[in-house]
Amino acid sequence: MTIKIEFYGRLKEDFNATSTEWTFQPDTTVEALYQSLCDTHQVTANIHVVRPIINDTFVDWQQHIAPHDVVGFFPPASGG
């Protein structure tokens, strides 16, 4: 099963991508997905400051991902 992952702000540089395809196992949470991405890219996972979204909706880190989901990760906002 595959999903699309999108990175925003500095996370695009941390993960060296704007978006990517990812193959995952059933019952994977968005937190497990992010941890796996961080491990692969040797990025420190700080889920206390990063916010996940799925299909343009804010979700909890324990939300399970489903095939064809578009998962995004937001670093802290810095508008203004």
Added chain:
Amino acid sequence: MFSLSDQAIDPKRLKAQVTDPRSGGFVSFEGWVRNHNDNKQVEALHYEAHEKLALQVGNDIIVQALKQFDINAAVCCHRIGALQVGDMAIWVGVSADHRQAAFAACEFILNQTKAQVPIWKNEHYSDGATGWVEANL
């Protein structure tokens, strides 16, 4: 109402949106691109947003301000895309019967927008480097 713009912000047009015959005053804030940050010379910057959620979160902030403060109207517009030094990055305007509520609501909207709305600032420095700014509260 909260909006995003990839064109120069027009304060006159936005002020017209908060003009209200019930109001005895109007407070606005303009945020501009400055030429320095954290001891670095800033030449330009780029704002990136998740537009759908930025509009959703921004409008939730406006609704919250209208409930929390005794105001009559509130508007916020944030630039996205490429900006130069001196360009206006954000405009917040509030009208109210009395000034205290207008000042407080204007600051609330600005602070919440900076903290909550999914917009990210990438600064371009005079030495050619770039850097993402975070949590610039």
